[in-house]
Amino acid sequence: MVATLLVSLLLATYSVVASAASTSEAFIYHGFHGANLSLDGLSAVEHGGLLRLTNGTKQSTGHAFFPTPFDFVNSSNGNPLSFSTAFVFAIYPQYPDVSAHGLAIALAPSKDLAGALPSQHLGLFNLTNNGNSSDHILAVELDTVQTIEFDDINDNHVGIDLNGLRSIDSAPASYFTGTGIGRGEFKNLSLISRQPMHLRVEYDGEAMRLDVTLSPLGAAKPQVPLLSSTFNLSSFVADRMYVGFSAATGAVTALHYVLGWSFCLNGKAKEIDISRLPALPPVPADGAPKHSHVFLVALLIASSVFLLVLIMFGLVLAVRRKMRYAEEREDWEVEYGPHRISYKDLYKATNGFGEESMLGAGGFGSVYRGVMPKSKLQIAVKRVSNGSRQGMKEFVAEIATIGRVRHRNLVQLLGYSRRRGELLLVYDYMPNGSLDRYLFDRPEVLLGWSQRFRVIRCIAAGLLYLHEEWEQVVLHRDIKASNVLLDAEFNGRLGDFGLARLYDRGANPQTTHVVGTLGYLAPELSRTGIATTSSDVYAFGAFLLEVACGRRPIELKTSGVELVLVDWVLDLLKKKAIAEARDRRLGESFDVEEVELVLKLGLLCSHPVPTARPSMRQVVQFLDGDAKVPDMMEEAVLLFESVARGNNLFVDSTATHPMDGSESYLFPVSDTLFSRGR
Numbered sequence: 271m272v273a274t275l276l277v278s279l280l281l282a283t284y285s286v287v288a289s290a291a292s293t294s295e296a297f298i299y300h301g302f303h304g305a306n307l308s309l310d311g312l313s314a315v316e317h318g319g320l321l322r323l324t325n326g327t328k329q330s331t332g333h334a335f336f337p338t339p340f341d342f343v344n345s346s347n348g349n350p351l352s353f354s355t356a357f358v359f360a361i362y363p364q365y366p367d368v369s370a371h372g373l374a375i376a377l378a379p380s381k382d383l384a385g386a387l388p389s390q391h392l393g394l395f396n397l398t399n400n401g402n403s404s405d406h407i408l409a410v411e412l413d414t415v416q417t418i419e420f421d422d423i424n425d426n427h428v429g430i431d432l433n434g435l436r437s438i439d440s441a442p443a444s445y446f447t448g449t450g451i452g453r454g455e456f457k458n459l460s461l462i463s464r465q466p467m468h469l470r471v472e473y474d475g476e477a478m479r480l481d482v483t484l485s486p487l488g489a490a491k492p493q494v495p496l497l498s499s500t501f502n503l504s505s506f507v508a509d510r511m512y513v514g515f516s517a518a519t520g521a522v523t524a525l526h527y528v529l530g531w532s533f534c535l536n537g538k539a540k541e542i543d544i545s546r547l548p549a550l551p552p553v554p555a556d557g558a559p560k561h562s563h564v565f566l567v568a569l570l571i572a573s574s575v576f577l578l579v580l581i582m583f584g585l586v587l588a589v590r591r592k593m594r595y596a597e598e599r600e601d602w603e604v605e606y607g608p609h610r611i612s613y614k615d616l617y618k619a620t621n622g623f624g625e626e627s628m629l630g631a632g633g634f635g636s637v638y639r640g641v642m643p644k645s646k647l648q649i650a651v652k653r654v655s656n657g658s659r660q661g662m663k664e665f666v667a668e669i670a671t672i673g674r675v676r677h678r679n680l681v682q683l684l685g686y687s688r689r690r691g692e693l694l695l696v697y698d699y700m701p702n703g704s705l706d707r708y709l710f711d712r713p714e715v716l717l718g719w720s721q722r723f724r725v726i727r728c729i730a731a732g733l734l735y736l737h738e739e740w741e742q743v744v745l746h747r748d749i750k751a752s753n754v755l756l757d758a759e760f761n762g763r764l765g766d767f768g769l770a771r772l773y774d775r776g777a778n779p780q781t782t783h784v785v786g787t788l789g790y791l792a793p794e795l796s797r798t799g800i801a802t803t804s805s806d807v808y809a810f811g812a813f814l815l816e817v818a819c820g821r822r823p824i825e826l827k828t829s830g831v832e833l834v835l836v837d838w839v840l841d842l843l844k845k846k847a848i849a850e851a852r853d854r855r856l857g858e859s860f861d862v863e864e865v866e867l868v869l870k871l872g873l874l875c876s877h878p879v880p881t882a883r884p885s886m887r888q889v890v891q892f893l894d895g896d897a898k899v900p901d902m903m904e905e906a907v908l909l910f911e912s913v914a915r916g917n918n919l920f921v922d923s924t925a926t927h928p929m930d931g932s933e934s935y936l937f938p939v940s941d942t943l944f945s946r947g948r
C-alpha cells in the first residue's frame with residue numbers, strides 16, 4: 271500500500287513519508303498543483319496550486335478527498351489508531367461580515383458526498399442521514415453561520431461533529447498564544463477575515479482524545495487546545511475511511527481555500543512549511559481612496575463610498591435578520607392565519623431557544639419556556655423536527671382543529687409556527703411540570719394520595735371531553751404520566767393530544783406505524799395498528815396503575831426480570847390484597863377505598879379484550895362514585911390471565927375468545943379526528 275502510494279505520489283508535487291516502523295501512512299501537500307485528489311461540486315485546483323472548494327455559486331457544495339481510503343482501526347485488536355492532520359485555509363466572504371456556510375475536514379466511509387446538502391448541512395449530511403449513527407462521519411467544522419436548528423453557539427466557531435451537525439463540542443474561533451508553559455494571552459480570530467489560518471486535528475488512539483487547535487498562519491502551535499473531546503473512534507469509523515474537505519455555500523456565498531495539507535495515520539503529521547504555500551488572491555483594498563488635490567472629487571467619492579457602505583451594512587443586517595427569523599409559510603396556510611405565530615416572536619420569547627430556556631427534551635422534541643414579547647403571556651414551545659413535508663398540510667389542519675379544543679383539564683394549544691424541517695407548537699405554560707416528576711426516580715416532592723386522586727379525576731374528565739363531549743372524537747394516542755402536566759394549583763392537564771399523529775405519517779404510507787409507548791399500547795393496537803377510543807382507555811388504565819403504585823407499567827428489576835405491573839396487581843387481586851399494590855412511599859396517609867377503586871379500575875381498563883373495557887363516561891362515573899366498579903368476576907380474571915401471562919401483553923387475545931363476535935365494536939379509525947355519528 272505504502273509502496274504504491276509512493277510510486278504514484280512521487281510524480282506529483284507532494285510526497286509520501288513512510289516512517290521507520292512502516293506502519294504509518296502519511297502525505298503532505300504544499301499547494302495542490304498536479305495533486306491526485308477526488309474533487310466534486312464546485313471544487314477545483316487553481317493555477318497557482320490553491321485548492322478552492324467553492325467558487326461563488328450559491329446553495330452549493332464542493333468536496334476534495336484523498337483518493338484512497340485508510341484503516342483507522344488496528345485490525346488485530348480493534349483499537350483505534352492515532353492520526354494527526356493539519357491544514358492551512360482562508361475564507362473569502364462575499365460581504366465583509368457575512369459568509370456562508372463554512373468548511374470542514376471529514377473522515378467519511380465514501381468520498382462521494384454528492385447526496386449531502388449545502389448551507390447549514392456543510393455538504394456533509396442531508397435531512398435523512400443527519401444524526402444517524404450509521405453514517406460513520408467524523409468532522410471538524412469551521413462554521414461561519416449560526417444555525418439555531420443545530421444549537422450553534424455563534425457564527426464564528428469550530429466544532430466537532432460525530433455523525434451529525436449538532437456538534438458534540440464547539441468553541442468560538444480563538445486561541446491562547448502560549449506555546450510552552452502557561453496559556454498565554456487569549457485572542458479571538460475571525461474565520462472570515464481572509465487571513466490564512468492553521469487548523470490542527472490530532473487524535474490520540476490510546477487516550478481516545480481528539481484535540482483541535484486553531485492559530486493564525488505563522489504562529490507556533492498553541493499549547494492549549496481549543497477543543498478536546500474523548501471518544502472511542504473505532505465505534506465511529508467504518509472499515510475503510512476517506513479523509514478530505516467539504517465546504518458549502520448558502521443564500522450568501524464565500525470562497526473557501528485550502529493552501530496546504532498534511533496528514534499522518536499512526537504518527538504525527540509533518541509540519542507544513544509555510545514558505546512553500548501558494549499565494550492567496552489579493553484582498554481588495556479597504557477604506558477610502560487617497561486624498562486628492564481635487565477636493566470636490568474626493569468628497570464625492572468619499573460620500574458615495576460612505577453611502578455604499580451604509581447600504582451594504584443595511585443589506586447585511588437585513589440578510590442576517592432574514593436568516594435568523596426565516597420561517598416557512600405557504601399559500602394554503604392563509605386559512606389558519608389566527609393559529610400562526612411568527613417565528614420571530616417565538617425566538618424572542620425563548621431568548622433564541624437558549625439553553626437556559628429549555629424545560630426538557632422528550633420523544634417528540636425539546637420544550638422551551640418563554641414569555642411572549644407583547645402580551646407577556648407565559649408559554650411553552652415544543653420544537654418538533656419533522657424531516658418530511660409529507661402530510662404537513664393535513665397535520666396543520668388538525669392542529670388548527672385541536673387549537674379550538676378547550677377544556678380546563680387539557681393543555682391549551684395556542685398556535686404553531688413552521689421552519690424548514692421543524693414544527694413549533696405553542697402551549698400554555700404549566701408551572702409545575704409533568705406528573706412523572708412527582709412519582710418516579712426519587713422525586714424531590716412526592717405527590718400525596720389526595721392530590722393523585724384529584725389528578726386522576728382531572729385526566730379522566732379531560733379524556734372524556736376529547737372522546738365524547740367535543741364536536742369531533744379526538745384520540746389522544748399517548749396517555750402516560752409524562753404527558754400529564756400540573757398547573758399552578760396542581761390540577762392535572764392532559765398534554766400533547768393528537769401529536770402522535772405526526773409520527774404516524776411515516777415516509778412510507780404502506781406501513782402502519784404504531785405510535786405510543788411500550789406498556790401503554792393496547793394489544794389490539796399493536797396487532798392492527800388501528801387506534802380507537804378503547805386503546806386510549808387501555809393506556810389510561812396503565813396510567814391509573816402507575817399513579818396508584820408509583821411504578822412504571824414495565825419495570826426492570828435489579829435481578830434483570832421484568833415486572834409487568836398489570837400482572838403483579840392482578841396477582842394481588844387474586845390474593846384479595848389488591849391495596850397492597852399501592853405506592854409504599856405514601857405511608858399511612860391514603861384512602862383505602864379510593865386506592866382499591868383506582869387499582870380495580872386500572873385493571874378493568876387494561877383488559878386485553880377491548881369490549882370489556884369501560885368507556886370514559888363510565889370511568890368518570892366510577893371515579894365519582896356514581897357507579898360501582900363491577901367486582902372482577904372469576905371468569906374475567908381467568909381470561910385476563912390466559913393472555914396477560916408470560917409477560918406478554920401483546921398476545922392476540924381476541925382470536926380465541928368467545929367475545930370475538932363483538933369485534934365490530936372496533937370502529938375503524940384511521941385519523942385522530944373523525945366525525946361523530948356512529
Ligand SMILES: *[C@@H]1O[C@H](CO)[C@@H](O)[C@H](O)[C@H]1NC(C)=O
Pocket residue numbers: 278306337338
Ligand atoms: C489517482 O488516484 C487514483 C486512486 O488511487 C488512481 O486510480 C489514479 O490512477 C490516480 N491518477 C493519477 C493521475 O495518478
Ligand SMILES: *[C@@H]1O[C@H](CO)[C@@H](O)[C@H](O)[C@H]1NC(C)=O
Pocket residue numbers: 311312325326327
Ligand atoms: C462554479 O463551478 C460550477 C461547477 O463547476 C460552474 O458551473 C460555475 O459556472 C462556476 N461559477 C463560477 C462563478 O465560476
Ligand SMILES: *[C@@H]1O[C@H](CO)[C@@H](O)[C@H](O)[C@H]1NC(C)=O
Pocket residue numbers: 293344345346347351536
Ligand atoms: C496493532 O495491535 C497489535 C497487537 O496489539 C500490535 O502488535 C501492532 O503494533 C498494532 N498495529 C499498529 C499499526 O499499531
Ligand SMILES: *[C@@H]1O[C@H](CO)[C@@H](O)[C@H](O)[C@H]1NC(C)=O
Pocket residue numbers: 382383384385386395396397398399
Ligand atoms: C442523503 O445522503 C446519503 C449519504 O450521502 C445518500 O445515500 C442519500 O441518498 C441522501 N438522501 C437524499 C434524500 O438525498
Ligand SMILES: *[C@@H]1O[C@H](CO)[C@@H](O)[C@H](O)[C@H]1NC(C)=O
Pocket residue numbers: 398402403404405
Ligand atoms: C440510519 O441509517 C440506516 C442506513 O442508512 C437506516 O437503516 C436507519 O433506519 C437509519 N436510522 C434512523 C434513525 O434514521
Ligand SMILES: *[C@@H]1O[C@H](CO)[C@@H](O)[C@H](O)[C@H]1NC(C)=O
Pocket residue numbers: 442456457458
Ligand atoms: C472575543 O470575542 C467575544 C465574542 O465572540 C467577546 O465576548 C470577547 O470579549 C472577545 N475577547 C477578546 C479578548 O477580544
Ligand SMILES: *[C@@H]1O[C@H](CO)[C@@H](O)[C@H](O)[C@H]1NC(C)=O
Pocket residue numbers: 348349502503504505
Ligand atoms: C472501542 O470500541 C471498539 C468497537 O466498538 C471496541 O472493540 C473496543 O473495545 C473499544 N475500546 C475501549 C477501550 O472501550
